[in-house]
Amino acid sequence: MCSLPFFGKRFYPMKYLNNPDRLASLLAQLWQGLGVTMSLFGYTLLFSLPLGLVLALMRMSRNKAVRYPVQLFILVMRGTPLILQVFTVYFVLPMIFGTAFERLTAVVIAFVMNYAAYFAEIYRGGVQAVPEGQREAAHVLGFTRGQAFVRIILPQLIKRIVLPVSNEVITLVKDTALVTAVGMVELYRVARNAASTVGSLEPLFIAGAIYLIINAVISFLFDRANRYFAYYQG
Amino acid sequence: MLSVENIYKRYADNKVLRGVSLKVNQGEVVAVIGPSGSGKSTLLRCLIDLERVDEGRIIVGGETLVDTQAQGYAEKTALRRIILKMGFVFQSFNLFPHFTVLKNVTEAQERVLKRGRQEARDYALQVLGKVGLSDKASEYPYMLSGGQQQRVAIARALAMDPQMLCFDEPTSALDPLLTQEVLRVIKGLAEENRTMLVVTHEMAFAREVADRVVYMQDGVVRCEGTPEEVFSHPEVLAFTSQTPQPE
Numbered sequence: 001m002c003s004l005p006f007f008g009k010r011f012y013p014m015k016y017l018n019n020p021d022r023l024a025s026l027l028a029q030l031w032q033g034l035g036v037t038m039s040l041f042g043y044t045l046l047f048s049l050p051l052g053l054v055l056a057l058m059r060m061s062r063n064k065a066v067r068y069p070v071q072l073f074i075l076v077m078r079g080t081p082l083i084l085q086v087f088t089v090y091f092v093l094p095m096i097f098g099t100a101f102e103r104l105t106a107v108v109i110a111f112v113m114n115y116a117a118y119f120a121e122i123y124r125g126g127v128q129a130v131p132e133g134q135r136e137a138a139h140v141l142g143f144t145r146g147q148a149f150v151r152i153i154l155p156q157l158i159k160r161i162v163l164p165v166s167n168e169v170i171t172l173v174k175d176t177a178l179v180t181a182v183g184m185v186e187l188y189r190v191a192r193n194a195a196s197t198v199g200s201l202e203p204l205f206i207a208g209a210i211y212l213i214i215n216a217v218i219s220f221l222f223d224r225a226n227r228y229f230a231y232y233q234g
Numbered sequence: 235m236l237s238v239e240n241i242y243k244r245y246a247d248n249k250v251l252r253g254v255s256l257k258v259n260q261g262e263v264v265a266v267i268g269p270s271g272s273g274k275s276t277l278l279r280c281l282i283d284l285e286r287v288d289e290g291r292i293i294v295g296g297e298t299l300v301d302t303q304a305q306g307y308a309e310k311t312a313l314r315r316i317i318l319k320m321g322f323v324f325q326s327f328n329l330f331p332h333f334t335v336l337k338n339v340t341e342a343q344e345r346v347l348k349r350g351r352q353e354a355r356d357y358a359l360q361v362l363g364k365v366g367l368s369d370k371a372s373e374y375p376y377m378l379s380g381g382q383q384q385r386v387a388i389a390r391a392l393a394m395d396p397q398m399l400c401f402d403e404p405t406s407a408l409d410p411l412l413t414q415e416v417l418r419v420i421k422g423l424a425e426e427n428r429t430m431l432v433v434t435h436e437m438a439f440a441r442e443v444a445d446r447v448v449y450m451q452d453g454v455v456r457c458e459g460t461p462e463e464v465f466s467h468p469e470v471l472a473f474t475s476q477t478p479q480p481e
Contacts, residue, residue, distance in 0.1 A: 133328035140282050140322040141342035141394060142314050151345065155332045233376040234331035 015200040026194055026203055033190035034210060037176045040104065040186065044111040044172060049165075051112060052119025059124055070120075077117030083178050086110040090182045107179045111172075118168050126160040127153060159229040166222035170215050187211070235260045235398055235429045236281070241290030243276055250276045251287070252453040258398065261427040265434055265444035267464075269473060273453040274433045275325075278402050281431075282322050283313060295319045295397050318346070321391030325403040327383045329375040335362065335386050336371040339393045347394065354393075361389040365419050381412030385419055398429040406435060437474055441465060449473070 016023045058070040077085070089110040094100045101109070130153050138148035177188035185193075191207035194200075236258040243251040250273045258264045266274045279285040281292060283299065286307070292299040299316045300307045308316060330338050339358035343349045349357070362368045365385035375383055384404055391399060401420065405413040417439050424430060424443045434440055440447055440461065447464040449457050457467045464470050 131328075133324060133326055134330065136284055137324065137328035137330070139284065140317060140320070141390070142318045142346040143342065144314075147345055151341065152330055159332070232331050232374045 015198050016202040029190045033187040036186040040176045041172060043108045044115055047112040048115035048119055051116035053123055055116055055120035056123035059120055074117045074120055077114050082114050083181050085114055086182055103184055122161050122164045126157040129160050130156045162226045169218055173214050235295060237293040239291040241287045243287050250453050254455055258429060258431050260429055262445045263424045263430045263443055264446045265432045265440035266448045266450060267440055268450035272450040274450050275402050278400050278433050282317055282320055319397045321394055321396035321399045323387050323391055323401045323404050325406050327387045329383055329386055331375050334372050334374055338386055339390050343393050358393055361392045365389045379412060380408045381415045384416045388419055401432040403433050
């Protein structure tokens with residue numbers, strides 16, 4: 001019926017780990033899939049981190065006409081499944097604009113919107129965690145609002161958001177597997193295809209190990225960043 | 235130097251300032267005393283545009299910060315220019331924690347007054363020397379005691395060459411020992427004939443250092459005059475007798 005690894009009536013027969021040739025070709029395919037995964041990951045971060053800041057500033061605007069639409073946007077992005085957002089961008093937007101998007105482009109757009117919404121709220125929390133007295137001190141020293149933000153608030157904000165951002169970045173690595181739903185062949189899809197072709201779970205576990213390694217590196221880097229900001233307190 | 239005329243300020247139903255007028259002349263040290271909630275700090279915060287008045291007029295060094303009878307608040311650049319005439323020292327110091335002591339004092343000189351790096355640095359070390367902290371220039375605020383932090387905050391204000399200094403309960407966050415080192419610095423500034431407005435709970439200090447004392451209660455100035463006059467006023471006596479005196 002089902003063949004669990006290492007269990008069951010008979011000893012689970014290995015199909016990749018004992019076959020170097022097959023393993024090599026699997027790894028080559030996984031490597032290609034990893035490329036797609038990493039470009040989705042990279043583009044999403046590249047655009048969503050700054051866009052999140054813009055959204056956060058708009059969300060904190062005194063102008064209701066600016067604040068309310070962003071509030072609604074963040075609600076929808078955080079309140080609906082990412083996979084649904086991917087579908088929407090992939091299938092609905094071409095109907096509206098009349099042109100098909102390239103697969104990666106469409107998926108990146110959906111991911112950027114979703115992640116920017118989360119980052120915006122992290123930034124907003126960070127801004128609020130910087131004491132009001134910092135803004136007041138900047139004000140009485142004659143800084144403009146822009147100078148105060150860039151020189152006084154932003155550096156203290158970054159210290160406060162390192163760990164919450166690391167959570168999102170790690171989640172993003174795993175969320176990339178969702179794009180399988182619109183037929184993109186990335187790391188998880190490659191592993192799943194291989195698994196079902198040969199009837200073995202090994203490719204999936206190998207893919208899992210790859211995700212884990214990526215996230216171990218990311219965790220390490222964020223930990224370093226966090227320690228870097230320990231040079232001051234408050 | 236400073237003229238406050240009939241200012242009103244309320245938060246919702248809470249009328250914090252109900253027609254306060256106050257003058258500070260060039261070279262004068264004015265202490266504002268009064269019970270908590272009397273509006274002293276709000277008054278001070280209105281002078282530097284941290285709070286906005288509902289009514290009244292504030293003139294700083296001949297320039298109008300606000301006149302609700304006329305044009306209201308000054309426009310942005312004028313407002314910044316007027317604010318820069320005053321140095322402000324907060325109760326809670328509000329040093330920039332991510333900057334060293336030196337950078338706390340040079341940053342606004344460079345960014346706001348556009349002084350050169352070397353000039354700002356030299357001047358910062360000079361004012362830090364004045365508050366007795368030139369040896370702490372490369373440390374971060376969290377490494378300092380509260381009294382030292384407040385002295386850095388004073389140096390940071392001095393470095394902007396303000397025409398007048400405002401202190402908002404500068405020692406209320408400090409224990410008695412640290413209070414004295416900060417008060418000594420403020421007293422030293424008073425002896426240089428600087429124009430100062432000090433909101434304080436330190437009665438002995440007000441008595442000793444102020445040229446004039448203003449007693450506020452319930453959002454109005456109840457009496458003002460020389461320290462001798464004010465501290466012998468029956469209402470002030472009633473207030474000061476409630477306050478435990480360190481000396």
